[in-house]
Amino acid sequence: MAVGAAKVLENVAGRPLVKSRQRVQDHAEVLTPAWLVDEMLALVKNESERIDSRFLEPACGTGNFLVRVLSSKLTTVMARYGKSDYERRHHALLALMSVYGIDIQADNALECRTNLLSLFGAYLGARAGDEWMRAAALVVGVNVIVGDALAMTTVGTSPDTHGLPIVFAEWGYLGRGKYQRRDFHFDKIAGRGTVRPGEAHHEVFQPVTSYPTMTVAQIAAMEDVT
Template sequence: MTTLTQTGRAMNSAPNEGHRGQIKSRERVRDLAEVYTHHREVNAMLDLVPDMFPTAENPGNTDRKFLEPACGSGNFLEEILQRKLAFVTTERYGMGQRYEHRILRALASIYAVDINDENVEESRDRLRAVINSHIDNDMNTKAVSSAFSDAVDVILTTNIVLGDTMSKRADITFVDYKAGKGGTFTREWATLDSHNEGLFAMFAPVDETPVHYRDLLANPGPTTAKATTR
């Protein structure tokens, strides 16, 4: 996992459009220490970890995990997802389940926290917009399934969360989505743990049976051995 380490919130992120400067307001700087990173710095930082993204030689490298501990309005998150999806195409994966699952895998490997609920909602919206734009450009007039859209919302809710990574780290819970065969995930619930090398401290519950992405909305909690998935 790559963590985009920041000093306080001085390296917080900003959208590509809508913020011409490095701040939204003086009040937010005062209350949140919120100063935004320019897009060129975002790209420069991500260029330092090329092995974290798919390439022509390794197009399936979409599952490497990123954690943004103070994500702001999502500029890092947006660029990370765009780089992951650049190699998720209908030419490579077709237009059905494999394509939808691969997009969800790319999204599910991105985690973020912010102390401001407006930033959390904006970050989720921006990632949703990245996926919609990618699909529009790649599939043209074709459409993804409604269950895929539901799964996007589920993953955004579990992975882009409200919290304080400076002082209340143990209160932050994520879901680790482990991709399986046939469009499935096995989920492990996790908290952030400063003593864990992988940053996630796993705890019960864990899915006992894999969950198809079409069933994520209907199964917000862990499945049991008796549960059935498609």
């Protein structure tokens, strides 16, 4: 683990667990201490260490779980791809692509995105505004959603952003610097458990949008226009 990344983890862990009594009353907002996050993640150690295993935190707060999950994945990336800067960077982005969050409070979702980005940036030694960070900003903007996880709809300040079905991106790394992205409705994904074997063409497996394969530069360019 790079010194910068270790510092980010320490700072995230050191934040207060309660922001205000009002927020506890309104949103049950009591953040989980680092030691408890670590104990809980130890129960799913193999999955949290796998680079492409997908984690969704439906009430992600400021990312106490997701940051730790990303950290575990990045440790695996270093062990497996540390000798090749090209592979290390591309798999680190894949690790980031596999963590997802929802929070009903916009400030928490934004803080979660920032915490994930800070860890990713420290790990890569990337600077704000460079191509990798712009691609990473697009990814966390897509993956960490301001929304109501129970209603499975977005929370926003205008009809354009509020009450829409939550959409998640399924990212994949195809190798040679190319990523794929297919978007699915959250409520459909959540219904997959009811699909029987042999129903591979069921609508829950149909993406709402499929994107052409993309390089890091092309993902970064998407961030420039959002």
